[in-house]
Amino acid sequence: MYGALQPTHLVLILIVVLIIFGPGKLKGLGKSLGEGLRDFKNAVNSNDEDKVEKIESKPESKTDSK
Template structure:
């Protein structure tokens, strides 16, 4: 399925105008714009979550400790 052509966009605009009316469309546009702006701000600022540097270091679990441990190699 390809990208939207100008005819598809015009058809969607006409259907939206018929469904919501000319008075409601500007309110819907502002609502969608605010929603996308908040989403963009949340993804850019990482939503206030801690970064990878702030997370505590997790110890790595070895699959086969006999092979990986230096003590096992000295035996």
């Protein structure tokens, strides 16, 4: 009625995940997820920087129509 993810639902999901994976495994999963997101962000940012460098280093072509 108020939405799918109410606070009680989130607590219940957290308890189930904790029971399934255990606290040690959750720490490793969180670390892996953080590293993956950081690598993705760095890849996206470096890709944008490469595009900027290509645009800036692109020689201007001068075509004479005469």
